[in-house]
Amino acid sequence: MRNPRYVMLVDTRLCVGCKACVLACKSENNVPDGYCREWIVEDIWGEFPDLRAEIRSTRCNHCSNAPCVDACPTGASHFALGGVVLVDHDACTGCKACIASCPYDARYVHPDGYVDKCTFCLHRVARGELPACVTVCPTRTLHFGDANDPHSEVSALLRSREWKVDHPETGAEPNLYFLV
């Protein structure tokens, strides 16, 4: 069986920036008050009345060449099932080297002292469910799946739609794609 490569696709044509994803993530993952693992970016270009907008839900990019994993001195940041980047809470000393190395500012220090971030809801994925943000999204902006499976929905979308990634110049090889 082929190894999966889990990716998330964000359809910027559909995202309304409502933040249902942000809040569903918070309650699913018991993210402490004042912290979010996901956030919304709103880009506006132009001057009134010639304007263009892009809204996107974003989070950890679960990079295939993750700078945070390289930067982590204890091995706490590591690759897990499907290439998902995780932090082993027990092994994390809270040194923040990963935070400094992350091109996406996706990590924060949990009040309990370890570094925390999006897990692609791997605990749900492992039992055949979708990440909480994908499940809740009222505009079906978010897609999750295995990019190594040519028959998956995400593979089909990556073939058929135009897409981009954030900060391709870092060489981190992010697995969060934005459909445009």
Place this chain on the structure above:
Amino acid sequence: MSWSRREFIQIGSVALGATSLALGGRRSLFGLDSPDVADPHTDGDRVVATLCELCFWKCGVLAHVQNGRVTKIVGNPAHPLSGGKLCPRGTGGIGLLYDPDRLKQPLIRRGDRGSQHYEAVSWEAALDHTAENLLKIKAKYGPEAVALFSHGFGGSFFKHLLNAYGSDNVGAPSYAQCRGGREVGFQLTFGAPVGSPEVLDLENCRAIALIGSHLGENMHNTQVQEFATALSRGAQLIVVDPRFSTAAGKAKHWLPIKPGTDIALLLAWIHVMLSENLYDHDYIAKYALGLEELKAHVADKTPEWAAVETGLSAGQIVDSIRLLAGARPAAMLHPGRHTAWYGDDAQRARAMAIVNALLGNYGRQGGFYLPTKLPVAKYPGVPAYATKPPPAPDKPKGVTYPFADESLAHGLRDASVPGTAAYDIKGWIVYGTNLMQALPEPKKTLAAIQHLDFLLAIDVLPAEITGFADVVLPEATYLERWDDVAVTPYKEPFVAIRQPVVPPMYGSKPGWWIARELSKRLGLETYFPWTDAGQMVEARLSAAGFDVAQVKKTGVFVAKHKPICLEEGLEPTFATPSKKIELFSQQLADAGFDPMPKYTPPEEPPEGQFRLLTGRTPTHTFGRTTNNRFLSQVYSENEVWLNARIAKERGLANGEMVSLVNQDGERAGPIRLKATQRIRPDCVFMVHGYGHESKGLHFARGRGGNDSKLMSRTKIDPLMGGTGMSVNFVRIEQVTP
């Protein structure tokens, strides 16, 4: 991308391999054994299917409970209105349930009205005191002197109680302050209101036009889902809005219209549709009346004429309506929801209804569907109401609004000032609506309250209105109570139930219990023949032939689909006097109004002032959720949007705190300024529901600005009495630190 996906994957594999070695094989890479992510364990040991009440849409949710505590709320995939998906508010029910500011016990006022000096009392004492006062009013003035102001599903028990008591004065701000104008405009044209959920087949629509409706910021779950589905299928979008809304950012055409000139645009659209033969001839010939009159009416309403009025280009006006009409009949001019803007709102809705009629979309796929509803009989043995109460005193003496088909909430308020209406209102029951923010002209609300003999407030949180009540009764949240069976007219016939997820916290009680207890003390217990709402719901479901255990388990029963449009074999009918779509309205002509909508230019903002426009944010439902700490983590205060060029000219910086002062000297703020390209230079915009003053709302108090305070003027819709509220002008003052 500068590399191919193949290279991309190869590079990734190399990096992964290296890391694997570095970890000394401690972890299995891509292993299919159990993932090493710690499960946050938010799944419940119990999961209860119920209905959300963070807004009025009533989406099906599943509440997860762990050791008696609700850990998370997710969408119920079986429920047609949520389909397992939720807006941001739906997830936030936990923020309401565990709000530390909740009303915790019954209160009786001991100081002056508004002094907020209360004594905590037993339920017995509070209910006795309430009943005593209601009976006093009934004896002295008659039962019709008590009015109920209500918002939300739980209000049904209090409406029933009030009707049994002998009054029909039920006012919901959701009518005259919100969707009333729209409902009347569509009723006059098609013989039916648009309803809630709106009967819009958005998902099958191929071209959608929005006028002032900011879907996506206005999060009606089902509607936003369908809107997104339509966009994903390539539907074209036209957005008419003075503000570059979220929806405008997705539109093919954004028409940044001058506020108050929508009818000019609509008449020009109709002109183009008729002169370019873009309308559905067969449909109009078969179903509509008044085409010739309409043609004559808009003959001179050219795009060039409308361009001058609206600030749009004639080209934009023509291109946008050609795009919309090109997709008919699966094309829709969305009727909007909050439509109480300029006082001519029912006529604007008429113009919008006429555009839809010309698109031939009423009763058609991708247009307005004809909803179905399951028959569920009332609980047996509830007696008929004993008296037929007099009509509502909801308008000034000698004035009529002939097409108002619900009571006007502000009218009932105004009737509390003695001698001004057909009769005086002396007592208020306020359920789940913060009248200090839900009604415009808050000073009138304050003055009216001072004339009352008795004010009862039933609420979950200490909203401003509770501070003026004589008795405050703490209601259990929607997660702690039964409500009545929800039978919703929709695309699919279905019933759903709200059932308690956890027991009521503190000393709070469910609304049904409060109403039933009051009924006993008012001698009306025969109107509540059931023991508790759960038993009542089960009996109703059972009598209607549903599997009660199954409905309780899944929260919902969806029946077989029935035809809802012409394409499915259902011929549309129109409950107008002519039984046709009335492009020309004889009803309006007979009542002395314009039989076809006319355009009146709006008042210009005075020098240095801006027209105040208001709207919604996806995270909140008016002021009712702004104290919700969970939701507020992503949106905690409103901002006032001002055109960036104007801000620069006036030396105002993005993000600075300002005050807003309206034409009558009413102030709001401090509020943060959002200097943005996304709005016209002649208006400002803010999200409704902020600037709370109630001492009990420890989180929301003092955050953002209160738009209701700035609505010291309204323009009344002569057809139905709605309060046009976008008729106020504000200037912006810097706040010196």
